[in-house]
Amino acid sequence: MSDFAEIILDGKTYQMPIVVGTEDEKAIDISALRAQSGYVTLDPGYKNTGATTSAITFLDGEEGILRYRGYPIEQLAEKSSFIEVAYLLIYGHLPSEEELNAFSDRIKRHTLVNEDMRKILDGFPSTAHPMGILSALVSSLTAFYPESLNPNQSKEEVDLSIIRLLAKISTIAAWSYKNSQGHPVIYPKNKLDYCSNFLNMMFAYPTEDYQIDPVVVSALNKLLILHADHEQNCSTSTVRLVGSANASLYSSVSAGISALWGPLHGGANQAVIEMLEEIKADGGDSKKFIEKAKDKNDPFRLMGFGHRVYKNFDPRAKIIKKAADEVLTALGVKDPILNIAKELEEAALNDPYFVERKLYPNVDFYSGIIYRAIGIPTNMFTVMFALGRLPGWIAQWKELREQKEPIGRPRQIYTGETERDYVPMEKR
Numbered sequence: 432m433s434d435f436a437e438i439i440l441d442g443k444t445y446q447m448p449i450v451v452g453t454e455d456e457k458a459i460d461i462s463a464l465r466a467q468s469g470y471v472t473l474d475p476g477y478k479n480t481g482a483t484t485s486a487i488t489f490l491d492g493e494e495g496i497l498r499y500r501g502y503p504i505e506q507l508a509e510k511s512s513f514i515e516v517a518y519l520l521i522y523g524h525l526p527s528e529e530e531l532n533a534f535s536d537r538i539k540r541h542t543l544v545n546e547d548m549r550k551i552l553d554g555f556p557s558t559a560h561p562m563g564i565l566s567a568l569v570s571s572l573t574a575f576y577p578e579s580l581n582p583n584q585s586k587e588e589v590d591l592s593i594i595r596l597l598a599k600i601s602t603i604a605a606w607s608y609k610n611s612q613g614h615p616v617i618y619p620k621n622k623l624d625y626c627s628n629f630l631n632m633m634f635a636y637p638t639e640d641y642q643i644d645p646v647v648v649s650a651l652n653k654l655l656i657l658h659a660d661h662e663q664n665c666s667t668s669t670v671r672l673v674g675s676a677n678a679s680l681y682s683s684v685s686a687g688i689s690a691l692w693g694p695l696h697g698g699a700n701q702a703v704i705e706m707l708e709e710i711k712a713d714g715g716d717s718k719k720f721i722e723k724a725k726d727k728n729d730p731f732r733l734m735g736f737g738h739r740v741y742k743n744f745d746p747r748a749k750i751i752k753k754a755a756d757e758v759l760t761a762l763g764v765k766d767p768i769l770n771i772a773k774e775l776e777e778a779a780l781n782d783p784y785f786v787e788r789k790l791y792p793n794v795d796f797y798s799g800i801i802y803r804a805i806g807i808p809t810n811m812f813t814v815m816f817a818l819g820r821l822p823g824w825i826a827q828w829k830e831l832r833e834q835k836e837p838i839g840r841p842r843q844i845y846t847g848e849t850e851r852d853y854v855p856m857e858k859r
């Protein structure tokens with residue numbers, strides 16, 4: 432294999448270095464191309480552009496492989512806990528028992544949020560979407576911890592910001608839900624593990640305890656692990672781009688939350704359930720909706736199908752599909768929309784339109800069904816995704832800083848008017 436690629440422009444040859452990753456992924460480093468030739472590369476949606484080198488997550492969309500720090504997602508989902516995976520992503524290795532206990536204890540000690548944050552929460556109408564509240568309150572952490580704004584924080588100070596964010600996001604997330612219900616918030620209980628504590632803050636009342644079910648805790652752990660990182664997706668790229676301006680961890684993650692909210696990204700899990708409900712209300716004819724999705728004059732898309740990088744299968748969807756069956760059986764939940772989901776999946780997988788375009792169910796297709804089964808309301812689904820994705824965002828933000836990456840600043844090809852003179856109002 433050669434060490435460089437040759438690009439011929441206007442009869443002149445330019446040599447650009449080839450970069451090879453540990454999984455033999457190859458890239459042409461064109462960073463010097465413009466300075467040497469005046470040309471930039473154009474790639475809307477960054478479909479073929481590597482924005483960084485990263486040692487956190489490897490995925491191979493063709494083969495359906497996903498690994499965090501080298502460990503297959505299947506093994507982590509089966510054997511690990513969410514907090515252990517968070518440690519792995521952020522610090523790069525599986526923690527020893529002592530490291531894990533220390534990490535988990537530190538997170539527990541920071542779960543309370545400043546009481547003044549409740550005043551901000553109180554200012555939101557109960558109609559506010561919990562994702563908007565989550566993004567705003569995470570950003571507001573900069574006001575309570577202004578030292579986090581200092582781009583020259585020491586390693587220990589950065590670490591404290593990371594612990595605070597991991598600890599407080601579940602409190603903020605649960606409280607955003609309580610706010611949308613007009614119910615009093617429930618304070619964190621530090622004797623509980625991460626997932627149990629979150630569930631308790633979501634479902635307990637001052638007047639009534641919440642019975643923590645190990646089936647539910649285990650399902651939640653699995654879902655959060657499956658969402659914990661996914662290399663340079665839309666929200667993670669947002670976190671890195673914002674972070675590249677030396678913005679604080681809280682500001683960068685808040686921006687990532689906003690990106691995740693979009694229905695083409697994390698918002699898809701909510702959109703899937705809404706779509707399945709719509710099909711059910713319409714009489715349950717999944718074939719009719721398959722036809723709608725194929726009709727180019729109809730804006731309807733099959734939510735939870737297709738993925739920018741997985742063009743074979745989404746390994747997370749495989750794990751989640753099995754988990755959905757297990758959880759529903761264990762909890763004795765009979766959800767009619769699960770049947771519609773299965774019919775839809777089968778019909779789509781046998782339809783040439785979907786087969787030719789390699790459109791398979793993605794992680795969001797089944798995650799909503801599990802969330803519903805464990806009592807999470809639909810408008811909280813994307814918040815659950817954000818809870819899961821947080822360790823990935825943190826790890827990517829930390830890596831960006833440690834690699835001392837330059838500020839992100841894409842180029843463009845201008846297609847507007849060339850220079851023209853201002854026209855006075857009376858002559859227009």
Ligand code: ACO
Binds near residue numbers: 793
């Ligand atoms: N339903 C029907 N047709 C689809 C769908 C779908 N869900 N997804 C893609 N297509 C079609 C497109 O119309 C296009 O057809 P064409 O070639 O005839 O024009 C072709 O498949 C390729 O689609 P693109 O939109 O070019 O693929 P892209 O990689 O840009 O988009 C995306 C990927 C956004 C995920 C898309 O598949 C989609 O909108 N899916 C539904 C939303 C969803 O589930 N998002 C969650 C993604 S996973 C995540 O973020 C965690």
